[in-house]
Amino acid sequence: MNPTVERVSAVLAHVAAGEREEAIALMGEVQELREDVRQQLARDARLRSPADFAGQMAAALRQDPANRDAVNECHRAAFYLSGRSRELAGNPLYALFLAGRDGLLLDKWVHYFEVYHRALEKYRGTSPRVLEIGVYRGGGLALWRSYFGPGAVVVGIDVDPAAVDHGHGSPVMIGDQANSSFLEGVDRDHGPFDIVIDDGGHTMNQQITAVETLFPRLAQGGTYIVEDTHTSYWEEYRDRDETFVDWIRQRIDSLHAHHDPDGDADSPWATILGPITIFDSISVLTKEDRFRPFSEVAGTTDFLSQTRLRTARVADLEQQRADLAARLEEVETNLGRMQGTPPAAEADEVRALRASLRDSRRDLRELAGRVQELEIELSSTQGRLLDAWQHIRGMRNTVSWRITTPLRAGRLFNRP
Numbered sequence: 001m002n003p004t005v006e007r008v009s010a011v012l013a014h015v016a017a018g019e020r021e022e023a024i025a026l027m028g029e030v031q032e033l034r035e036d037v038r039q040q041l042a043r044d045a046r047l048r049s050p051a052d053f054a055g056q057m058a059a060a061l062r063q064d065p066a067n068r069d070a071v072n073e074c075h076r077a078a079f080y081l082s083g084r085s086r087e088l089a090g091n092p093l094y095a096l097f098l099a100g101r102d103g104l105l106l107d108k109w110v111h112y113f114e115v116y117h118r119a120l121e122k123y124r125g126t127s128p129r130v131l132e133i134g135v136y137r138g139g140g141l142a143l144w145r146s147y148f149g150p151g152a153v154v155v156g157i158d159v160d161p162a163a164v165d166h167g168h169g170s171p172v173m174i175g176d177q178a179n180s181s182f183l184e185g186v187d188r189d190h191g192p193f194d195i196v197i198d199d200g201g202h203t204m205n206q207q208i209t210a211v212e213t214l215f216p217r218l219a220q221g222g223t224y225i226v227e228d229t230h231t232s233y234w235e236e237y238r239d240r241d242e243t244f245v246d247w248i249r250q251r252i253d254s255l256h257a258h259h260d261p262d263g264d265a266d267s268p269w270a271t272i273l274g275p276i277t278i279f280d281s282i283s284v285l286t287k288e289d290r291f292r293p294f295s296e297v298a299g300t301t302d303f304l305s306q307t308r309l310r311t312a313r314v315a316d317l318e319q320q321r322a323d324l325a326a327r328l329e330e331v332e333t334n335l336g337r338m339q340g341t342p343p344a345a346e347a348d349e350v351r352a353l354r355a356s357l358r359d360s361r362r363d364l365r366e367l368a369g370r371v372q373e374l375e376i377e378l379s380s381t382q383g384r385l386l387d388a389w390q391h392i393r394g395m396r397n398t399v400s401w402r403i404t405t406p407l408r409a410g411r412l413f414n415r416p
């Protein structure tokens, strides 16, 4: 264990045990703390609860990225000392994780358990096909097999050839997740997957290549999870300009592509990407066959007499009429000004203005005619819709309709 983490852990252990003076004395050995901060922490150790103290210590250490592991220890202590771990009591994935502590090595951020359980609970007992990117010592593969139950097919891939020995019953393919041909081969041989969990190398290129290759190949209703997306904020993982978090931001645009004049409404991301759920360090993407968005109106017959379509078209024509009237007025004003004693030089202009006046009057007449036609068409459509509505209401009141209601309901809900 790194010496800073060791000293910080010892301080936290004393605080947790109520041995505050011992903790304060030990803090003298944590050289990463400035003297004034150490004194403040000593006051905190005496006055605050152990969980609060652990939080204060984390805040003091987190200024320096080199203290990342020590900060993790503080947050860990704060979580367990505050009793928040009880929130995870009913989480079967967390229970399996704790139960496996003596087995295969496994390292997870604790808030992932809630995210995973929320996203994946529906697949338990359904024999899903699961791909885990990043095998390491096989702890994840074992956890997923237990969580999804017998019948689940859990496959692993890893770039490290040593991983083949850690499948413990799961097939392990060796290859690079940044190589899309390798991923396509894995999908051909073992897919289509219902679930992909990316816990591999966590660089931008690896995360983006893998999701772009594997997400479109997921089974319908599939779920794609990318772990440790905080690497988007760590320089050493940024092997291309675009970060994974940038990529996710673009997917929010893709979700709205149908409404964006510049959006690509036919891309897979606009047609098969359903909800995206973004948490601290972990993103969940779901695959669904989206239909093109449209709005619908329902309710009473009121909507028949005021369709939005009609309102929009009439408003458009009204605007055109107002524009033409303004043009006419402008032409008439100019003509009036010039008609008194038109100098020879302006004679052509007067003729042009008169022609424009004739055109504008003709346009206005045509427009009025179109508005009238539209009104007639609309009122006839409303009449027909109202007739249909009355007919349906009448039919619903007949005895035979009421008797056959359960049959129709059954047919509706039992559609293949």
Ligand SMILES: C[S@@+](CC[C@H](N)C(=O)[O-])C[C@H]1O[C@@H](n2cnc3c(N)ncnc32)[C@H](O)[C@@H]1O
Pocket: 105, 106, 107, 132, 133, 134, 135, 136, 137, 138, 139, 140, 141, 157, 158, 159, 160, 163, 175, 176, 177, 178, 199, 200, 201, 202, 206
């Ligand atoms: C965090 S560990 C995986 C832990 C495992 N998922 C678990 O829960 O026990 C990351 C693994 O990703 C592998 N890895 C790194 N870069 C990779 C790449 N480009 N393609 C595939 N695997 C990679 C590493 O060899 C390592 O075993």
